Amino acid sequence: xxxxxxxxxxxxxxxxxxxxxxxxxxxxxxxxxxxxxxxxxxxxxxxxxxxxxxxxxxxxxxxxxxxxxxxxxxxxxxxxxxxxxxxxxxxxxxxxxxxxxxxxxxxxxxxxxxxxxxxxxxxxxxxxxxxxxxxxxxxxxxxxxxxxxxxxxxxxxxxxxxxxxxxxxxxxxxxxxxxxxxxxxxxxxxxxxxxxxxxxxxxxxxxxxxxxxxxxxxxxxxxxxxxxxxxxxxxxxxxxxxxxxxxxxxxxxxxxxxxxxxxxxxxxxxxxxxxxxxxxxxxxxxxxxxxxxxxxxxxxxxxxxxxxxxxxxxxxxxxxxxxxxxxxxxxxxxxxx
Amino acid sequence: xxxxxxxxxxxxxxxxxxxxxxxxxxxxxxxxxxxxxxxxxxxxxxxxxxxxxxxxxxxxxxxxxxxxxxxxxxxxxxxxxxxxxxxxxxxxxxxxxxxxxxxxxxxxxxxxxxxxxxxxxxxxxxxxxxxxxxxxxxxxxxxxxxxxxxxxxxxxxxxxxxxxxxxxxxxxxxxxxxxxxxxxxxxxxxxxxxxxxxxxxxxxxxxxxxxxxxxxxxxxxxxxxxxxxxxxxxxxxxxxxxxxxxxxxxxxxxxxxxxxxxxxxxxxxxxxxxxxxxxxxxxxxxxxxxxxxxxxxxxxxxxxxxxxxxxxxxxxxxxxxxxxxxxxxxxxxxxxx
Numbered sequence: 001x002x003x004x005x006x007x008x009x010x011x012x013x014x015x016x017x018x019x020x021x022x023x024x025x026x027x028x029x030x031x032x033x034x035x036x037x038x039x040x041x042x043x044x045x046x047x048x049x050x051x052x053x054x055x056x057x058x059x060x061x062x063x064x065x066x067x068x069x070x071x072x073x074x075x076x077x078x079x080x081x082x083x084x085x086x087x088x089x090x091x092x093x094x095x096x097x098x099x100x101x102x103x104x105x106x107x108x109x110x111x112x113x114x115x116x117x118x119x120x121x122x123x124x125x126x127x128x129x130x131x132x133x134x135x136x137x138x139x140x141x142x143x144x145x146x147x148x149x150x151x152x153x154x155x156x157x158x159x160x161x162x163x164x165x166x167x168x169x170x171x172x173x174x175x176x177x178x179x180x181x182x183x184x185x186x187x188x189x190x191x192x193x194x195x196x197x198x199x200x201x202x203x204x205x206x207x208x209x210x211x212x213x214x215x216x217x218x219x220x221x222x223x224x225x226x227x228x229x230x231x232x233x234x235x236x237x238x239x240x241x242x243x244x245x246x247x248x249x250x251x252x253x254x255x256x257x258x259x260x261x262x263x264x265x266x267x268x269x270x271x272x273x274x275x276x277x278x279x280x281x282x283x284x285x286x287x288x289x290x291x292x293x294x295x296x297x298x299x300x301x302x303x304x305x306x307x308x309x310x311x312x313x314x315x316x317x318x319x320x321x322x323x324x325x326x327x328x329x330x331x332x333x334x335x336x337x
Numbered sequence: 338x339x340x341x342x343x344x345x346x347x348x349x350x351x352x353x354x355x356x357x358x359x360x361x362x363x364x365x366x367x368x369x370x371x372x373x374x375x376x377x378x379x380x381x382x383x384x385x386x387x388x389x390x391x392x393x394x395x396x397x398x399x400x401x402x403x404x405x406x407x408x409x410x411x412x413x414x415x416x417x418x419x420x421x422x423x424x425x426x427x428x429x430x431x432x433x434x435x436x437x438x439x440x441x442x443x444x445x446x447x448x449x450x451x452x453x454x455x456x457x458x459x460x461x462x463x464x465x466x467x468x469x470x471x472x473x474x475x476x477x478x479x480x481x482x483x484x485x486x487x488x489x490x491x492x493x494x495x496x497x498x499x500x501x502x503x504x505x506x507x508x509x510x511x512x513x514x515x516x517x518x519x520x521x522x523x524x525x526x527x528x529x530x531x532x533x534x535x536x537x538x539x540x541x542x543x544x545x546x547x548x549x550x551x552x553x554x555x556x557x558x559x560x561x562x563x564x565x566x567x568x569x570x571x572x573x574x575x576x577x578x579x580x581x582x583x584x585x586x587x588x589x590x591x592x593x594x595x596x597x598x599x600x601x602x603x604x605x606x607x608x609x610x611x612x613x614x615x616x617x618x619x620x621x622x623x624x625x626x627x628x629x630x631x632x633x634x635x636x637x638x639x640x641x642x643x644x645x646x647x648x649x650x651x652x653x654x655x656x657x658x659x660x661x662x663x664x665x666x667x668x669x670x671x672x673x674x
Binding site: 131132142145146177178179180185186187188190210211212214215225226227228230231232234235236237238239240241242243244245246247250251253256257259260261262263264266267268270271274 | 468469479482483514515516517522523524525527547548549551552562563564565567568569571572573574575576577578579580581582583584587588590593594596597598599600601603604605607608611
């Protein structure tokens with residue numbers, strides 16, 4: 001087992017990445033390829049920091065521009081850290097890849113270097129989503145702003161395999177995010193996707209789900225397009241932040257309110273854990289022919305370490321092989337019974 | 338001034354409606370037409386309950402089926418309470434209409450009976466949306482699941498007039514809900530709408546807004562299609578409910594946690610007010626040629642009373658006349674300066 005970590009991804013790169021690589025190597029003894037520009041990486045680390053640990057530094061000569069320009073600069077800078085790292089996966093030297101860099105650039109790079117799993121039209125960015133009990137799987141959260149019904153059909157299959165392999169759920173229930181539970185609800189994309197999912201005898205399709213059904217954990221896998229999924233996820237984060245900000249400023253207002261908050265410390269800590277985007281860690285680009293995960297740009301060392309653990313779990317689970325195997329079976333109209 | 342209240346709308350009709358009508362009539366002395374089937378209304382109220390109050394009962398012989406079947410049953414039952422009530426508005430006998438019934442049926446009824454304001458393609462269901470400071474205007478939250486860019490352009494103008502007239506904001510800033518702030522973000526609908534809004538010199542267009550910018554109150558009016566807007570609003574409500582449920586059960590767990598909660602009573606009450614959907618009240622169908630408001634099916638008497646107050650404010654503000662006047666001006670490409 002070997003994993004690749006892009007050292008140039010996070011907003012504060014390469015510090016969180018270096019710390020995470022060292023901690024992960026100590027914890028697991030798995031090999032890590034740490035990929036980045038040598039001047040950047042060794043301005044904060046010395047080669048000796050890695051001595052005795054299974055960390056191999058790999059130089060990438062090009063440095064991507066950030067954010068909006070990442071994709072266009074990718075084309076002019078073919079030896080950027082994402083490209084160099086993903087080539088290690090393609091060549092079979094590593095089993096999975098993690099970057100905290102631009103999602104758009106990671107998608108572009110993964111498609112160009114790893115390609116797509118056969119019969120998959122578009123990869124989907126896939127996340128664990130917090131509900132009132134445990135996590136469900138949500139996709140797409142932002143790889144594809146414009147989707148067709150067949151993309152969402154494929155997302156459903158990939159989400160099912162992910163829920164089986166990583167969450168250990170058998171026959172995961174699929175919900176289609178919509179603006180009402182009835183079959184007639186939804187925009188054209190949702191209504192057409194509903195028909196495809198309903199007509200797939202091997203998929204365990206629950207039907208449409210509204211946000212409250214997602215939180216009530218009515219389904220294991222929530223399927224939507226990357227525009228709606230991104231807004232859904234970000235609205236959850238933003239609402240949670242607004243509420244916790246109101247609570248925090250109220251709780252810190254006077255000595256008495258501080259005591260009150262202290263008496264409820266465990267509830268507030270549990271709440272913080274549930275709604276903290278960092279705990280959710282990195283998201284895989286499912287449908288890419290190899291393991292490629294994307295973390296938040298604002299990831300710290302802990303979030304990056306969490307991401308590495310997730311990549312390792314996915315690599316050990318045989319996720320990609322199972323997606324390759326199941327896509328043609330599950331998309332067919334033949335019943336599995 | 339006279340308002341129409343559909344007595345047959347809420348899940349527990351006609352009780353909340355009767356209570357709200359009585360309270361509103363006492364509070365304002367404005368005339369209320371209470372429209373419903375006489376058997377239903379007078380099974381819980383007697384004519385004498387209204388005696389001395391400016392409430393006029395109007396019989397509607399047909400009763401709509403609920404929810405999914407509301408629109409189809411509307412066609413077979415032309416003398417239902419929505420239709421009878423909206424005719425009072427069309428005939429100039431009343432200045433505004435409120436129902437807690439099906440949004441789909443209300444939209445259908447309002448379009449059929451009141452028609453559209455000239456140059457408006459589709460009416461938009463419009464709400465006040467809670468942010469960290471005060472409310473902004475959000476539309477469409479569910480009247481149109483499938484939109485074209487020109488619909489959203491018109492929504493922007495109607496939302497601006499609503500923010501001016503009802504929230505007293507001058508030159509309201511418009512944000513387009515999207516999955517990123519850059520102009521290049523969004524699905525095709527959002528990207529095309531961006532171009533239209535940017536090319537409208539009289540509109541104060543801020544650009545794309547993500548959910549966190551909406552909550553940070555970066556803009557006064559948030560424009561989106563009815564599918565995304567509905568999911569955005571419902572996700573906010575569902576996240577808030579999940580969090581307050583976690584807090585509630587933690588705070589009630591032991592005597593000590595209860596004392597802690599008591600010490601923070603004012604913060605928790607403020608939070609409850611902010612995220613309570615009932616406080617937001619009824620939503621107008623902007624673009625309909627007359628004032629038609631839709632409240633939640635689960636509205637109680639207080640929420641219905643809040644809805645009546647909102648209809649009255651809107652009627653007094655001259656909202657519809659201003660929308661009629663501004664739509665052709667604001668949609669033109671000529672600068673107002």
